[in-house]
């Protein structure tokens with residue numbers, strides 16, 4: 219790994235490895251076996267809300283909701299290795315690569331309501347580049363979990379650092395949190411911006427500035 223990126227995330231590498239083990243240990247088949255339990259739990263929630271779960275409109279709602287929450291959290295089952303699929307290529311390119319405006323939908327782990335927005339990812343290769351779609355797939359893996367935005371931002375950056383060993387990685391997320399919009403403080407237009415800068419993006423203000431100028435430009 220490049221010394222810049224490696225140095226900055228050395229503490230975090232083991233966390234990434236732990237995440238992978240965690241992910242691979244959960245089999246997709248577990249989803250099947252958990253579905254009836256989730257369905258029963260949603261039936262219970264509806265009844266506690268005072269609903270009649272036998273009325274026509276709600277008959278299949280617990281099952282639908284169970285499948286939906288499994289989809290919203292499917293990132294727990296996916297690993298970086300699965301999605302990279304050998305799409306890392308040797309390339310003598312050492313200029314900045316940015317994929318911006320990647321839509322993400324996640325669930326706030328405090329209230330279990332959505333937060334969603336855009337992820338901007340930049341990296342400076344170190345003899346290796348990755349298939350562009352894979353950056354969006356990495357964002358997808360970590361967003362389809364119960365999250366806080368800060369952790370989501372860091373996990374995406376660390377995963378790219380780990381996989382590519384680039385000279386640096388920058389990730390910015392701009393998101394709207396429905397827990398601040400639909401309830402609680404009810405601020406319709408508030409947006410949360412988080413960033414993680416690793417390697418050269420952390421060390422060199424000009425590189426960071428170039429990324430921010432290109433990524434945040436509308």
Ligand SMILES: Nc1nc2c(ncn2[C@@H]2O[C@H](COP(=O)(O)OP(=O)(O)OP(=O)(O)O)[C@@H](O)[C@H]2O)c(=O)[nH]1
Pocket residue numbers: 326327328365366367368395397398401402403
């Ligand atoms: N740092 C951070 N906070 C989050 C995120 N998503 C939700 N929160 C916050 O988590 C906090 C939970 O605060 P609590 O006081 O325990 O919960 P609450 O009474 O529902 O808070 P209110 O939302 O203020 O009504 C709130 O301030 C949320 O805005 C996130 O991604 N990052």
Ligand SMILES: [Zn+2]
Pocket residue numbers: 326327328329330331395397398
């Ligand atoms: Zn929340």
